[in-house]
Amino acid sequence: MIAGLAAGVVVAVAVGATLAIGGGAKPAHAGLPPALEPADASATPVAAPAIGTPALTWSRVDPTTVRFSWTYSGAQPGDQYRWQQPGQGFTVTSTPFADVADPVGHQVCIQVQVGRGDGSASSDLSDPVCGG
Secondary structure, three states: OHHHHHHHHHHHHHHHHHHHOOOOOOOOOOOOOHHHOOOOOOOOOOOOOOOOOOEEEEEEEEOOEEEEEEEOOOOOOOOEEEEEOOOOOOEEEOOOEEEEEOOOOOOEEEEEEEEOOOOOEOOOOOOOEEEO
16 A cells, blocks of 8 residues: 555656656747747737739820820729839829829820728739820
8 A cells, every 4th residue: 555655656756846847748839939930819810901903094185295004903992002214203192083284195004003091002003104
């Protein structure tokens, strides 16, 4: 009986020591740097921003003005648009069109990029589209 009691104490001490020093089953990712650990499955996924390119068209409004209009499949309320003539500065607008001075017989080109209301870019800069 004393032998059985002594064996029980030895087992209890061994189990306690193993748990105290981190023994037992560990997750498969234990010891990985935090950046490589799997994400918490209960975390809410963050939606990726819409990326693409605005589709541009143009029309002549009058003998001195060309209107460029665009659509964007990932548009959201509050979007703003940055447009530029290549090599010039950007103009920001909340409307999906730009009127550009251009006398008949000349050609003018613009590029457009969509931005979110918080100032972040949402689209790639479009290729130049020329009209006139």
